[in-house]
Amino acid sequence: MEYSLYNNTIHQISRMLSHAKNWLEKAIEYADTNNIDQTVLAQYRLRPDMLPLTKQIQIACDVSKGCAARLSGQEAPKHEDNETTLAELIARIENTQGFLQQISSEHFEGAESKKIEVKLPKMSLNFTGSDYVNHFVLPNVYFHLSTAYVILRDAGISLGKMDFLGDIKQS
Amino acid sequence: MEYSLYNNTIHQISRMLSHAKNWLEKAIEYADTNNIDQTVLAQYRLRPDMLPLTKQIQIACDVSKGCAARLSGQEAPKHEDNETTLAELIARIENTQGFLQQISSEHFEGAESKKIEVKLPKMSLNFTGSDYVNHFVLPNVYFHLSTAYVILRDAGISLGKMDFLGDIKQS
Numbered sequence: 582m583e584y585s586l587y588n589n590t591i592h593q594i595s596r597m598l599s600h601a602k603n604w605l606e607k608a609i610e611y612a613d614t615n616n617i618d619q620t621v622l623a624q625y626r627l628r629p630d631m632l633p634l635t636k637q638i639q640i641a642c643d644v645s646k647g648c649a650a651r652l653s654g655q656e657a658p659k660h661e662d663n664e665t666t667l668a669e670l671i672a673r674i675e676n677t678q679g680f681l682q683q684i685s686s687e688h689f690e691g692a693e694s695k696k697i698e699v700k701l702p703k704m705s706l707n708f709t710g711s712d713y714v715n716h717f718v719l720p721n722v723y724f725h726l727s728t729a730y731v732i733l734r735d736a737g738i739s740l741g742k743m744d745f746l747g748d749i750k751q752s
Numbered sequence: 753m754e755y756s757l758y759n760n761t762i763h764q765i766s767r768m769l770s771h772a773k774n775w776l777e778k779a780i781e782y783a784d785t786n787n788i789d790q791t792v793l794a795q796y797r798l799r800p801d802m803l804p805l806t807k808q809i810q811i812a813c814d815v816s817k818g819c820a821a822r823l824s825g826q827e828a829p830k831h832e833d834n835e836t837t838l839a840e841l842i843a844r845i846e847n848t849q850g851f852l853q854q855i856s857s858e859h860f861e862g863a864e865s866k867k868i869e870v871k872l873p874k875m876s877l878n879f880t881g882s883d884y885v886n887h888f889v890l891p892n893v894y895f896h897l898s899t900a901y902v903i904l905r906d907a908g909i910s911l912g913k914m915d916f917l918g919d920i921k922q923s
Contacts, residue, residue, distance in 0.1 A: 582880075582882060582883060582886075583864075583882065584757055584864040584881075584882035584885075586755055588882075588886070589760070589886055592886075593886045593887075596887075597891070627798070627902065627905075627906055628905065628906060631902075631905060693754075693755040706920050708920075709753075710755075711753060711754065711755035711759075712753060714755075715753075715759070715760055715763075715764045716764075716767075716917065716918075716920050717917065717920065719890065719894070720768070720894065720916065720917055721917070723890070723891065723894030723895065723898060724894065724898045724901075724913075724916055727894060727895045727898030727899060727902075728898060728902060730895075731798065731802075731898075731899060731902055734798075734799065734802065735798055735799060742895075745891065745895055746887065746888065746891050746892070747887075749877050749879075749887055749888065
Protein backbone atom coordinates (compact mmCIF):
# COMPACT_ATOMS: atom_id res chain seq x y z
CA MET A 582 0.00 0.00 0.00
CA GLU A 583 1.28 3.45 -0.93
CA TYR A 584 3.03 5.36 1.83
CA SER A 585 0.92 8.41 2.58
CA LEU A 586 -0.40 10.30 5.58
CA TYR A 587 -3.88 9.10 4.61
CA ASN A 588 -3.01 5.40 4.44
CA ASN A 589 -0.72 5.58 7.46
CA THR A 590 -3.52 6.98 9.62
CA ILE A 591 -7.03 6.27 8.28
CA HIS A 592 -6.21 2.83 6.91
CA GLN A 593 -3.81 1.63 9.62
CA ILE A 594 -5.88 2.96 12.53
CA SER A 595 -8.99 1.30 11.13
CA ARG A 596 -7.06 -1.98 10.90
CA MET A 597 -5.95 -1.67 14.54
CA LEU A 598 -9.52 -0.91 15.64
CA SER A 599 -10.62 -4.12 13.88
CA HIS A 600 -8.05 -6.03 15.90
CA ALA A 601 -9.44 -4.50 19.10
CA LYS A 602 -12.93 -5.66 18.06
CA ASN A 603 -11.55 -9.20 17.80
CA TRP A 604 -10.14 -8.99 21.34
CA LEU A 605 -13.49 -7.76 22.64
CA GLU A 606 -15.28 -10.61 20.86
CA LYS A 607 -12.94 -13.06 22.56
CA ALA A 608 -13.68 -11.30 25.85
CA ILE A 609 -17.44 -11.73 25.32
CA GLU A 610 -16.92 -15.43 24.70
CA TYR A 611 -14.75 -15.64 27.84
CA ALA A 612 -17.38 -13.84 29.91
CA ASP A 613 -20.13 -16.15 28.62
CA THR A 614 -18.09 -19.30 29.27
CA ASN A 615 -17.06 -18.22 32.76
CA ASN A 616 -20.38 -16.71 33.76
CA ILE A 617 -18.91 -13.23 34.18
CA ASP A 618 -21.07 -10.15 33.64
CA GLN A 619 -19.78 -8.18 30.61
CA THR A 620 -19.97 -4.99 32.64
CA VAL A 621 -17.35 -6.36 35.04
CA LEU A 622 -14.85 -6.81 32.22
CA ALA A 623 -15.79 -3.43 30.73
CA GLN A 624 -14.90 -1.80 34.05
CA TYR A 625 -11.81 -3.95 34.67
CA ARG A 626 -8.59 -2.04 35.24
CA LEU A 627 -5.00 -2.85 36.18
CA ARG A 628 -4.77 -0.51 39.16
CA PRO A 629 -7.18 1.76 41.01
CA ASP A 630 -5.37 4.80 39.58
CA MET A 631 -5.46 3.60 35.97
CA LEU A 632 -8.36 3.87 33.53
CA PRO A 633 -10.67 0.87 32.93
CA LEU A 634 -11.03 -1.00 29.65
CA THR A 635 -14.06 1.07 28.62
CA LYS A 636 -12.17 4.34 28.88
CA GLN A 637 -9.15 2.93 27.00
CA ILE A 638 -11.39 2.01 24.06
CA GLN A 639 -13.31 5.27 24.18
CA ILE A 640 -10.11 7.34 24.11
CA ALA A 641 -8.60 5.25 21.28
CA CYS A 642 -11.80 5.87 19.29
CA ASP A 643 -11.86 9.58 20.12
CA VAL A 644 -8.25 10.16 19.08
CA SER A 645 -8.96 8.24 15.86
CA LYS A 646 -12.07 10.22 14.93
CA GLY A 647 -10.35 13.46 15.98
CA CYS A 648 -7.47 12.70 13.64
CA ALA A 649 -9.79 11.94 10.73
CA ALA A 650 -11.90 15.03 11.40
CA ARG A 651 -9.09 17.54 11.92
CA LEU A 652 -6.98 16.43 8.97
CA SER A 653 -9.94 16.16 6.56
CA GLY A 654 -11.98 19.15 7.71
CA GLN A 655 -15.03 16.90 8.26
CA GLU A 656 -17.13 16.85 11.41
CA ALA A 657 -16.66 13.87 13.72
CA PRO A 658 -19.70 12.00 15.11
CA LYS A 659 -20.50 12.72 18.76
CA HIS A 660 -20.48 9.96 21.35
CA GLU A 661 -22.06 10.02 24.80
CA ASP A 662 -19.43 7.82 26.49
CA ASN A 663 -22.24 5.73 27.99
CA GLU A 664 -21.06 2.25 26.97
CA THR A 665 -21.38 -0.31 29.77
CA THR A 666 -20.98 -3.63 27.92
CA LEU A 667 -18.34 -5.12 25.66
CA ALA A 668 -20.91 -5.33 22.86
CA GLU A 669 -21.47 -1.58 23.19
CA LEU A 670 -17.71 -0.99 23.00
CA ILE A 671 -17.65 -2.98 19.75
CA ALA A 672 -20.47 -0.80 18.43
CA ARG A 673 -18.49 2.30 19.42
CA ILE A 674 -15.50 1.03 17.44
CA GLU A 675 -17.68 0.22 14.43
CA ASN A 676 -19.24 3.66 14.49
CA THR A 677 -15.76 5.22 14.58
CA GLN A 678 -14.62 3.03 11.70
CA GLY A 679 -17.74 4.04 9.74
CA PHE A 680 -16.72 7.69 10.07
CA LEU A 681 -13.12 6.93 9.02
CA GLN A 682 -14.39 5.10 5.94
CA GLN A 683 -16.24 8.21 4.79
CA ILE A 684 -12.97 10.13 4.57
CA SER A 685 -11.26 9.89 1.21
CA SER A 686 -7.62 10.54 0.39
CA GLU A 687 -8.71 13.75 -1.41
CA HIS A 688 -9.90 15.12 1.93
CA PHE A 689 -6.32 14.78 3.17
CA GLU A 690 -4.78 17.01 0.54
CA GLY A 691 -2.25 19.32 2.23
CA ALA A 692 -2.89 17.65 5.60
CA GLU A 693 0.85 17.36 6.36
CA SER A 694 1.26 21.11 6.79
CA LYS A 695 -2.24 21.92 8.05
CA LYS A 696 -2.36 23.85 11.36
CA ILE A 697 -3.95 21.63 13.99
CA GLU A 698 -5.10 22.71 17.43
CA VAL A 699 -6.02 20.18 20.10
CA LYS A 700 -7.82 21.71 23.07
CA LEU A 701 -7.24 19.78 26.28
CA PRO A 702 -8.78 20.66 29.68
CA LYS A 703 -5.59 22.37 30.90
CA MET A 704 -3.87 23.47 27.69
CA SER A 705 -4.03 23.76 23.93
CA LEU A 706 -1.60 21.92 21.72
CA ASN A 707 -0.60 23.30 18.35
CA PHE A 708 0.86 21.15 15.61
CA THR A 709 1.41 20.81 11.93
CA GLY A 710 -0.61 17.84 10.62
CA SER A 711 2.59 15.84 10.34
CA ASP A 712 3.68 16.41 13.96
CA TYR A 713 0.10 15.92 15.16
CA VAL A 714 0.10 12.40 13.70
CA ASN A 715 3.61 11.45 14.88
CA HIS A 716 3.63 13.08 18.32
CA PHE A 717 -0.01 12.76 19.35
CA VAL A 718 -2.32 10.55 17.27
CA LEU A 719 -0.31 7.38 16.75
CA PRO A 720 1.31 7.30 20.22
CA ASN A 721 -2.13 7.79 21.81
CA VAL A 722 -3.97 5.24 19.67
CA TYR A 723 -1.29 2.60 20.16
CA PHE A 724 -0.95 3.37 23.87
CA HIS A 725 -4.65 2.98 24.61
CA LEU A 726 -5.08 -0.08 22.40
CA SER A 727 -1.99 -1.71 23.95
CA THR A 728 -3.33 -0.97 27.42
CA ALA A 729 -6.77 -2.36 26.49
CA TYR A 730 -5.04 -5.51 25.24
CA VAL A 731 -2.98 -5.82 28.45
CA ILE A 732 -6.11 -5.31 30.59
CA LEU A 733 -7.83 -8.17 28.72
CA ARG A 734 -4.73 -10.37 29.06
CA ASP A 735 -4.62 -9.58 32.77
CA ALA A 736 -8.32 -10.48 33.08
CA GLY A 737 -7.53 -13.94 31.73
CA ILE A 738 -8.52 -13.69 28.08
CA SER A 739 -6.25 -15.75 25.83
CA LEU A 740 -4.57 -13.28 23.46
CA GLY A 741 -1.17 -13.37 21.74
CA LYS A 742 1.00 -10.92 19.88
CA MET A 743 -0.57 -11.82 16.54
CA ASP A 744 -3.95 -10.77 17.94
CA PHE A 745 -2.38 -7.37 18.46
CA LEU A 746 -0.64 -7.11 15.08
CA GLY A 747 -3.50 -8.76 13.16
CA ASP A 748 -3.15 -10.11 9.67
CA ILE A 749 0.26 -9.17 8.42
CA LYS A 750 -0.07 -8.13 4.81
CA GLN A 751 2.18 -10.32 2.65
CA SER A 752 3.41 -8.28 -0.26
CA MET B 753 9.05 18.36 10.70
CA GLU B 754 8.64 17.10 7.14
CA TYR B 755 6.42 14.04 6.72
CA SER B 756 8.64 11.24 5.46
CA LEU B 757 9.24 7.56 6.12
CA TYR B 758 12.64 8.53 7.54
CA ASN B 759 11.33 11.13 10.01
CA ASN B 760 8.27 9.04 10.90
CA THR B 761 10.46 6.11 11.90
CA ILE B 762 14.05 7.04 12.76
CA HIS B 763 13.19 10.35 14.35
CA GLN B 764 9.94 9.40 16.08
CA ILE B 765 11.19 6.03 17.35
CA SER B 766 14.31 7.68 18.76
CA ARG B 767 12.05 10.20 20.54
CA MET B 768 9.96 7.38 22.04
CA LEU B 769 13.11 5.55 23.18
CA SER B 770 14.21 8.74 24.96
CA HIS B 771 10.88 8.77 26.79
CA ALA B 772 11.44 5.17 27.86
CA LYS B 773 14.87 6.17 29.21
CA ASN B 774 13.12 8.79 31.36
CA TRP B 775 10.75 6.16 32.79
CA LEU B 776 13.69 3.90 33.60
CA GLU B 777 15.50 6.78 35.31
CA LYS B 778 12.41 7.37 37.46
CA ALA B 779 12.37 3.64 38.20
CA ILE B 780 16.01 3.74 39.37
CA GLU B 781 15.15 6.63 41.69
CA TYR B 782 12.13 4.69 42.98
CA ALA B 783 14.25 1.58 43.56
CA ASP B 784 16.89 3.60 45.45
CA THR B 785 14.30 5.39 47.59
CA ASN B 786 12.44 2.21 48.43
CA ASN B 787 15.47 -0.01 48.87
CA ILE B 788 14.47 -2.28 45.99
CA ASP B 789 17.13 -4.13 44.00
CA GLN B 790 17.12 -2.86 40.37
CA THR B 791 17.15 -6.44 39.15
CA VAL B 792 13.76 -7.03 40.76
CA LEU B 793 12.21 -4.22 38.75
CA ALA B 794 14.05 -5.33 35.59
CA GLN B 795 12.42 -8.77 35.95
CA TYR B 796 9.02 -7.44 37.02
CA ARG B 797 6.09 -8.59 34.89
CA LEU B 798 2.31 -8.26 34.96
CA ARG B 799 1.54 -11.96 34.78
CA PRO B 800 3.58 -15.16 34.85
CA ASP B 801 2.75 -15.71 31.16
CA MET B 802 3.76 -12.22 30.04
CA LEU B 803 7.28 -10.95 29.35
CA PRO B 804 9.18 -8.97 32.00
CA LEU B 805 10.25 -5.34 31.67
CA THR B 806 13.72 -6.29 30.42
CA LYS B 807 12.34 -8.26 27.49
CA GLN B 808 9.86 -5.50 26.58
CA ILE B 809 12.72 -2.99 26.30
CA GLN B 810 14.98 -5.43 24.46
CA ILE B 811 12.30 -6.19 21.86
CA ALA B 812 11.42 -2.50 21.39
CA CYS B 813 15.14 -1.84 20.76
CA ASP B 814 15.49 -4.81 18.42
CA VAL B 815 12.50 -3.84 16.29
CA SER B 816 13.87 -0.28 16.13
CA LYS B 817 17.36 -1.28 15.04
CA GLY B 818 15.90 -3.86 12.65
CA CYS B 819 13.79 -1.18 11.00
CA ALA B 820 16.74 1.19 10.65
CA ALA B 821 19.00 -1.58 9.30
CA ARG B 822 16.57 -3.12 6.82
CA LEU B 823 15.32 0.15 5.36
CA SER B 824 18.78 1.72 5.10
CA GLY B 825 20.80 -1.34 4.08
CA GLN B 826 23.16 -0.82 7.05
CA GLU B 827 24.17 -3.50 9.50
CA ALA B 828 22.61 -3.33 12.96
CA PRO B 829 24.75 -3.68 16.10
CA LYS B 830 24.47 -7.03 17.87
CA HIS B 831 23.29 -7.27 21.45
CA GLU B 832 23.73 -10.17 23.86
CA ASP B 833 20.43 -9.69 25.70
CA ASN B 834 22.30 -9.95 28.98
CA GLU B 835 20.98 -6.82 30.72
CA THR B 836 20.06 -7.39 34.36
CA THR B 837 19.76 -3.84 35.74
CA LEU B 838 17.73 -0.79 34.78
CA ALA B 839 20.98 1.10 34.13
CA GLU B 840 21.95 -1.58 31.61
CA LEU B 841 18.57 -1.24 29.91
CA ILE B 842 19.18 2.49 29.58
CA ALA B 843 22.58 1.72 28.01
CA ARG B 844 20.87 -0.69 25.58
CA ILE B 845 18.47 2.06 24.54
CA GLU B 846 21.31 4.55 24.10
CA ASN B 847 23.27 2.10 21.99
CA THR B 848 20.20 1.58 19.79
CA GLN B 849 19.68 5.32 19.48
CA GLY B 850 23.36 5.72 18.55
CA PHE B 851 22.84 3.34 15.63
CA LEU B 852 19.67 5.15 14.53
CA GLN B 853 21.52 8.47 14.56
CA GLN B 854 24.08 7.12 12.09
CA ILE B 855 21.36 6.57 9.50
CA SER B 856 20.74 9.55 7.25
CA SER B 857 17.66 10.29 5.17
CA GLU B 858 19.70 9.49 2.03
CA HIS B 859 20.00 5.90 3.25
CA PHE B 860 16.21 5.71 3.13
CA GLU B 861 15.90 6.55 -0.56
CA GLY B 862 13.36 4.19 -2.12
CA ALA B 863 12.67 2.57 1.26
CA GLU B 864 8.88 2.72 0.78
CA SER B 865 8.92 0.10 -1.97
CA LYS B 866 11.95 -1.88 -0.81
CA LYS B 867 11.34 -5.63 -0.37
CA ILE B 868 11.71 -6.51 3.30
CA GLU B 869 11.89 -9.99 4.78
CA VAL B 870 11.57 -10.59 8.52
CA LYS B 871 12.59 -14.09 9.57
CA LEU B 872 10.78 -15.24 12.70
CA PRO B 873 11.34 -18.60 14.42
CA LYS B 874 8.23 -20.13 12.84
CA MET B 875 7.75 -18.13 9.64
CA SER B 876 9.07 -15.47 7.35
CA LEU B 877 7.18 -12.25 6.77
CA ASN B 878 7.48 -10.38 3.48
CA PHE B 879 6.61 -6.74 3.13
CA THR B 880 7.19 -3.61 1.15
CA GLY B 881 9.03 -1.04 3.27
CA SER B 882 5.81 0.88 3.67
CA ASP B 883 3.77 -2.07 4.96
CA TYR B 884 6.69 -3.21 7.10
CA VAL B 885 6.61 0.11 8.97
CA ASN B 886 2.81 0.32 9.30
CA HIS B 887 2.00 -3.32 10.00
CA PHE B 888 5.06 -4.45 11.92
CA VAL B 889 7.54 -1.82 13.14
CA LEU B 890 5.33 0.87 14.67
CA PRO B 891 2.73 -1.50 16.21
CA ASN B 892 5.57 -3.53 17.78
CA VAL B 893 7.57 -0.58 19.08
CA TYR B 894 4.49 1.10 20.56
CA PHE B 895 3.18 -2.16 21.97
CA HIS B 896 6.37 -3.04 23.83
CA LEU B 897 6.99 0.52 25.04
CA SER B 898 3.37 0.81 26.22
CA THR B 899 3.68 -2.51 28.03
CA ALA B 900 6.99 -1.43 29.62
CA TYR B 901 5.27 1.76 30.79
CA VAL B 902 2.32 -0.20 32.22
CA ILE B 903 4.69 -2.62 34.01
CA LEU B 904 6.45 0.34 35.66
CA ARG B 905 3.11 1.93 36.57
CA ASP B 906 1.99 -1.38 38.05
CA ALA B 907 5.25 -1.60 40.03
CA GLY B 908 4.40 1.71 41.68
CA ILE B 909 6.48 4.21 39.72
CA SER B 910 4.71 7.54 39.32
CA LEU B 911 4.22 8.06 35.57
CA GLY B 912 1.54 9.93 33.64
CA LYS B 913 0.42 10.14 30.03
CA MET B 914 2.79 13.04 29.30
CA ASP B 915 5.70 10.80 30.33
CA PHE B 916 4.58 8.50 27.54
CA LEU B 917 3.99 11.18 24.90
CA GLY B 918 7.02 13.26 25.97
CA ASP B 919 7.55 16.83 24.89
CA ILE B 920 4.87 17.72 22.40
CA LYS B 921 6.44 19.78 19.69
CA GLN B 922 4.67 23.13 19.48
CA SER B 923 4.70 24.34 15.90
